[in-house]
Amino acid sequence: MGKNLLENEGIEGAGDVSGNTAVESKEPKFKVNGPMKNDSRFEFFKSRKFLIICSVLVGLSVLTSVFLVIPALFAVRSAQNLFKSVDALSDPLGRQDLGGIKTGIEKIEQDLKAFDTSLTPLAWIKVVPVAGGYWSDARNGAKGGIAAISASKALIPALEPYADILGFGPSAGSGQAGADGAKTAEDRIDFIVEALPAVTPKLGEVSPQLVEARDSLAKIDANRYPEEFKGIPLRHAIKDVQSGITTFTTLVTDGKPLLEAMPVLLGMDKDKTYLVIFQNDKELRPTGGFMTAYSLMTVKKGNIEPVSSDDIYNLDKRYKPIHDAPKVFLDHIKQPYSVNPGWRLRDMNWSPDFKVSMDFILPEAKKAKLPTVDGIIAVDTNLLVSILEVTGRIGVPGQGNFSAEIDPRCDCPQVIYELESYADVEKPIVWDPNTGKIVFGEIVDNRKAILGPLVNSVLKNALAQPKTKVPELAQKLLSNLMEKHVVFYMFDENTQKALESFAIAGRIKPAEG
Numbered sequence: 420m421g422k423n424l425l426e427n428e429g430i431e432g433a434g435d436v437s438g439n440t441a442v443e444s445k446e447p448k449f450k451v452n453g454p455m456k457n458d459s460r461f462e463f464f465k466s467r468k469f470l471i472i473c474s475v476l477v478g479l480s481v482l483t484s485v486f487l488v489i490p491a492l493f494a495v496r497s498a499q500n501l502f503k504s505v506d507a508l509s510d511p512l513g514r515q516d517l518g519g520i521k522t523g524i525e526k527i528e529q530d531l532k533a534f535d536t537s538l539t540p541l542a543w544i545k546v547v548p549v550a551g552g553y554w555s556d557a558r559n560g561a562k563g564g565i566a567a568i569s570a571s572k573a574l575i576p577a578l579e580p581y582a583d584i585l586g587f588g589p590s591a592g593s594g595q596a597g598a599d600g601a602k603t604a605e606d607r608i609d610f611i612v613e614a615l616p617a618v619t620p621k622l623g624e625v626s627p628q629l630v631e632a633r634d635s636l637a638k639i640d641a642n643r644y645p646e647e648f649k650g651i652p653l654r655h656a657i658k659d660v661q662s663g664i665t666t667f668t669t670l671v672t673d674g675k676p677l678l679e680a681m682p683v684l685l686g687m688d689k690d691k692t693y694l695v696i697f698q699n700d701k702e703l704r705p706t707g708g709f710m711t712a713y714s715l716m717t718v719k720k721g722n723i724e725p726v727s728s729d730d731i732y733n734l735d736k737r738y739k740p741i742h743d744a745p746k747v748f749l750d751h752i753k754q755p756y757s758v759n760p761g762w763r764l765r766d767m768n769w770s771p772d773f774k775v776s777m778d779f780i781l782p783e784a785k786k787a788k789l790p791t792v793d794g795i796i797a798v799d800t801n802l803l804v805s806i807l808e809v810t811g812r813i814g815v816p817g818q819g820n821f822s823a824e825i826d827p828r829c830d831c832p833q834v835i836y837e838l839e840s841y842a843d844v845e846k847p848i849v850w851d852p853n854t855g856k857i858v859f860g861e862i863v864d865n866r867k868a869i870l871g872p873l874v875n876s877v878l879k880n881a882l883a884q885p886k887t888k889v890p891e892l893a894q895k896l897l898s899n900l901m902e903k904h905v906v907f908y909m910f911d912e913n914t915q916k917a918l919e920s921f922a923i924a925g926r927i928k929p930a931e932g
Contacts, residue, residue: 490537490540490541491541493537493540494534494537494538494541494557496537497530497533497534497536497537498534498557500530500533500534501527501530501531501533501534504523504526504527504529504530505527507523507526508520508523508524508527511523515587515886515887515890516587517575517579517582517587520587521575524568524571524572524575525572527564527568528565528568528569528572531561531564531565531568532565534557534561535558535561535562535565538554538557538558538561541554542554552640552643553643555638556638556639556640556643559635559636559638559639560635560636560639562631562635563631563632563633563634563635563636563664564632564636566628566629566631566632566635567628567629567632567664569625569628570625570628570629570632570671573621573624573625573628574618574621574625577614577617577618577621578614578618580614580617587886615678615679615681615682618678619675619678619679622671622672622674622675622678623675625671626668626671626672629664629667629668629671629672630668630672632664632668633664633665633668636660636661636664637661637665639657639661641654641657641658641661642654644657666897666901669922670897673920673921673922674921676916676917676920676921677917677918677920677921679917680911680913680914680917680918683911683913683914684718684909684914685718685720685721686717686718686719686720686721687720687721690717690718690719691717691718691793691794692715692716692717692718692790692791692792692793693715693716693717693718693792693793693794693795693796694713694714694715694781694789694792694794694795694796695713695714695715695716695728695795695796695797695798695874696710696712696713696795696796696797696798697710697711697712697713697714697728697797697798697799697870697874698710698711698768698797698798698799699711699799699800699838700799700800700801700904701800701835701839704766704768704769705768705769705770705771705776706768706770706771706773706776706797706906706925707797707799707903707904707906707925708799708800709765710731710764710765710768710797711730711731711765712728712729712730712731712870713728713729713731713734714727714728714729714870714874715727715790715792716796723878728870728874731764731765732765734764734765734784734787734789735763735764735765735787737787737788738763738764738783738784738786738787739761739786740759740761740762740763741761741783742761742762742783743760743761743762744756744760744761744762744763744766745762745769748762748766752766764780764783764784764787767779767780767783768780771927772925772926772927773797773906773908773924773925773926774908774915774924774925774926775927777795777908781795793909793910793911794907794908794909794910794911794914795907795908796905796906796907796908797905797906797925798904798905799904799905800834800835800838801899801902801904802899802904802905803834803873803874803877804823804832804834804835805823805895805896805898805899805904806877806880806881806892806895807821807822807823807832807834807877808823808895809881809884809888809891809892809895810877810880810881810884810888812824813876813877813880814876815869815872815873815876816872816876817872818869818872818873819837821833821834821837821873822834834873837869838869838870900923901922903923903925905923906923906924906925907923907924907925908924908925
């Protein structure tokens with residue numbers, strides 16, 4: 420009965436007839452046969468797959484070091500050396516030491532080549548999105564820089580004999596470095612004549628190198644870079660370099676015919692007389708401004724004779740209009756066109772093509788007894804202001820002082836305010852078409868009195884500036900030429916072609932579309 424009771428209760432181990440109750444053992448149910456085995460979680464680290472992964476990672480690390488990290492470090496170091504060389508060049512440039520400049524250029528060339536070489540192991544990056552663009556920019560910059568340096572090294576020897584006149588000191592080691600070397604206006608004109616035969620052939624030699632430099636640097640995407648980096652206007656600096664090399668390349672490639680024509684322009688074989696027209700760019704007209712005054716300028720063997728000028732109204736006073744003015748003048752300039760529709764000389768620069776306008780004006784001006792000339796030069800007020808920015812304030816006998824300083828009365832250069840003041844005293848003038856006499860208004864000779872002495876003083880001051888200001892003057896003149904503040908029309912066919920090839924003849928080029 421007891422046995423059945425225990426079995427009914429479901430107590431395992433009961434069945435001992437002696438009445439002792441069996442207690443379940445706490446030992447593990449499984450048996451261990453032999454030594455205990457390792458945990459299966461560590462089996463992967465001993466597997467062949469793990470060894471392959473480790474090998475791949477190590478290989479990638481080695482490859483990264485060989486093809487990226489180490490070459491990148493060399494490239495960065497080369498770039499740092501290059502920046503130091505470029506920065507060091509600013510010192511001899513500031514001192515205008517030609518010897519130091521030559522040494523600095525050679526060091527830059529050496530560092531440029533080293534930088535270009537350091538980029539070669541990283542060539543695979545060019546196929547990588549984004550990063551490839553920066554690698555290409557670096558490579559194009561190096562290639563362009565090497566070509567530009569090579570061109571400059573070829574040009575310097577041709578200009579070196581005239582370094583002092585150009586505004587640079589003698590080469591280091593000459594024993595004269597740092598000498599003042601200021602030259603007279605006559606010396607500088609002589610330089611132009613003497614240097615041309617030596618410089619002109621060199622231009623053809625360096626043109627391919629400059630074209631290579633221009634094209635390589637033009638491939639750099641300046642917009643890829645920030646506006647500013649560590650206080651440096653990076654994007655603007657890149658664009659300045661690209662623009663500068665483009666301008667210089669144009670000067671060299673297109674300037675050779677002009678240099679060859681310079682002896683003719685400077686009257687080396689025969690005296691030249693030029694009509695100089697002053698255009699007031701504050702009163703816009705198609706060729707660059709209202710023709711407010713004119714001068715006759717004679718050039719003899721490069722030397723400019725004293726300038727005399729006259730008011731355009733005085734020339735118009737001697738002219739009898741025979742052509743009807745365009746409708747726009749009749750509609751908008753009531754005096755004098757409401758009285759007589761005859762086209763005035765002062766308004767005849769109506770074609771934006773300078774040669775076309777001058778070809779129409781000159782025969783009419785000769786009817787007003789304008790002397791025969793060999794060519795026409797038009798300048799506006801920007802040229803005058805640019806020169807005064809370099810020379811500073813100048814005095815004009817009997818007229819006072821003039822400068823490029825901003826005058827608060829007009830928020831414009833003081834010389835412009837004075838010239839406009841003289842112009843403002845003019846009154847509307849109407850001539851009798853039959854007698855040529857004034858029937859309304861009067862001629863006031865203020866502009867005649869000021870322009871001649873002013874231009875003469877400005878020219879003399881500019882040509883007599885010390886050597887330290889010559890490079891800035893040259894830069895100002897070049898800017899005015901490129902921006903068409905000065906335009907030329909020469910009646911000698913070859914000279915005119917040279918001017919047009921250099922794009923300073925004010926021509927409108929034919930185009931489609």
